[in-house]
Amino acid sequence: MKSLKGIKIMLVDDEPHILQFLELGLTNEGFEVKTAPDGMSAVNLAQEFEPHVVVLDVMMPGMDGFEVCRLLKKNGNNIAVIMLTAKDEVDDRVKGLTLGADDYVVKPFSFEELLARIGARIRNQFPNLFGEVTIGPFRIDDRRKEIVYQEQALGLSPTEYELLKFLVINHGIVLSKTKILDKVWGYDFGGEENIVEVYIRSLRDKLADKEHRLIRTLRGAGYRMDLP
Known part of the structure; x- marks a missing residue:
């Protein structure tokens, strides 16, 4: 991928170790990264941070990933949403895509796979960034x-x-x-x-x-x- 400077990614997950791992990896790749531990925090942070890509866990207490995705897409921002779903939960993937999610990654996943999917979304939705x-x-x-x-x-x-x-x-x-x-x-x-x-x-x-x-x-x- 070409220069990633200025590309903003928001990570949303209620598991701190996942947030820390992904934040470190994506920051080292050159992205500007912010994290949110729950759905409501994610919706509020997105308005301020205006991320290009949101990596969003489906299963969270309170406001789940589906509702967060719906609200992000409803706000009309050109945000690429990649949802993290449980293994073999086909219904989750179908529901997420129906609500406007752009892609999904099945847990457990490799960092390289997530990075490749992020790159694909950026190339497709934000070619001007390159x-x-x-x-x-x-x-x-x-x-x-x-x-x-x-x-x-x-x-x-x-x-x-x-x-x-x-x-x-x-x-x-x-x-x-x-x-x-x-x-x-x-x-x-x-x-x-x-x-x-x-x-x-x-x-x-x-x-x-x-x-x-x-x-x-x-x-x-x-x-x-x-x-x-």
Whole structure:
């Protein structure tokens, strides 16, 4: 991973030895780390600290991890939530993902696994923190608002840049027109959904994607970026 300076992580667990172990390890990796021993403390700390990633234990007395996740996501902050779940508790993982959790790690876990998952969430949700990120054949430079595809810089308008970045970062995921409009054009966009089709067509032209192998259309569902 590139420089981690400025990336903030909040750890939430009622077991002090787990907090201490993870805090030490993540601090040594270069992250800015704060900890919370319970759910209510976590919700309050998140408002002040504004973490990029929250590592959140499910089973805590009082306010459990599910409720903390729900409140963090409800507040509208772009926070990546990684939930810590008990072994084989599939229902916990499903419930967490339904409430907006971005990933989960099953206890017991290795520090290297957690670190890899944190890195994946940051690359996906906060590529601008690295300035530049490479995903498949794409290189996204958020500082220059430039995307390079197969070593060729694409001539993109600001909206085309944001749309292609959104598709690439979420590659493999079906994105509805409504979700694309919300994330790229904004929640207050009052235009027609057909604008998405116009921009998708333009991106396909610039990517020489005549057969729609990169940007797939799933009729009635939306679009999906498939990386080679």
